[in-house]
Amino acid sequence: MSGGRLAIIAGGVLMAACTAAVLPYYRGPRTDHFDGRHFFNEEPFEEQQPSELARWQLDRHRGKWPDSAAIPAPAPPARVGGGALRVTMVNHATVLLQMDSLNILTDPVWSAKVGLEGQFGVRRHRPPGIPFDSLPRIDIVLISHDHYDHMDLPSLRRLQQRYHPRVITGLGNPGYLATQGIQGAEQLDWWQSATLAPGVRLTAVPARHWSGRTLSDRYERLWEGFVIEGRRDTVYFAGDTGWGRMYRELHARWSRFTLALLPVAPFRPRWYMARKHLSPDDAVRVAIETRSAMVIPIHWGTFELGDDGESEAVDTLRAAVSALPDRCRPGLSVLRNGEHAELPAAGRDLLTLSTMCLRAR
Secondary structure, X not given: OOHHHHHHHHHHHXXXXXXXXXXXXXOOOOEOOEOOOOEOOOOOOOOOOHHHHHHHHHOOOOOOOOOOOOOOOOOOOOOOOOOOEEEEEEEOOEEEEEEOOEEEEEOOOOXXXXXXXXXXXXXXXXXXXXXXXXXXXXXXXXXXXXXOOOOOHHHHHHHHXXXXXXXXXXXXXXXXXXXXXXXXXXXXXXXXXXXXXXOEEEEEEXXXXXXXXXXXOOOOOOOOEEEEEOOOOEEEEOOOOOOOOHHHHHHHHOOOEEEEEEXXXXXXXXXXXXXXXXXXXXXXXXXXXXXXXXXXXEOOOOEOOXXXXXXXXXXXXXXXXXXXOHHHOOEEOOOOOOOEEEEOOOOOOOOOOOHHHHHHO
């Protein structure tokens, strides 16, 4: 690692440590994933040690990350109704979902860097697929957790000032957001639900990840995914997560998903990433376990967070899906920033899987 990169990391660590004392933390009753001060996963994992981070950083084998220009794309429609589902990839985990006349934005990030207010952090290699000024009116913002590449404060402030959307996130996050000038966010615990519109329901679901924006606030705010049940479709947005038994629980509650938005990167080096991040092969397992008819990969191609190259995750995912028997193969739509997919109301077939498909993975 270069001296300049080390200096940037050291400066970021110092700034994070200095701000740690003023951050609020969640207070509430103890549960099966909250001990009164800290949240934890359904399947706890051994925490990574500083020596592991140092080992990775000192012996990296980084893939290629060429900078790319924006893809020319028309502005999204103002609304989508009539049973249609339109999905636009903005960047990273930011997706515009248009369904049932609602505009739903996930983990919005428009900043040039993800980090401490853009001063320290990871720069983008590809611009957002939708310019901020080309967004339709945003009704709902979903925030899966507090990491800088998912909870981007400048973007959230811009959205609040322009659209005043309903912001929904995990326990403890609204208190932190309020200290940063983003008022009125709602919080959901795992398996809690909220009505977004008549006939449209949102449920927060477990993820296998962690939280924290400083050196001293790890696990103090809840991380989660979301399931959106519309009048016709059920969409799963995983946020950021590793593999866990929650996928069996998701299938038990929802027999199938029309669409699964699944993170597929960073996944290399696997010895470091496996505890908290899905790999492309894991994403295939998720699709099969949850009987998802269509998969759109997210969390790739914008910010270099691991050793996998810019498109390595989706290239690996394509190969993994292609290797499945036809009867076990979910639909796959790989969208680059600015591209969209439309799932019309008619002719939308759902995946039917046999026990053999599950055993094959």
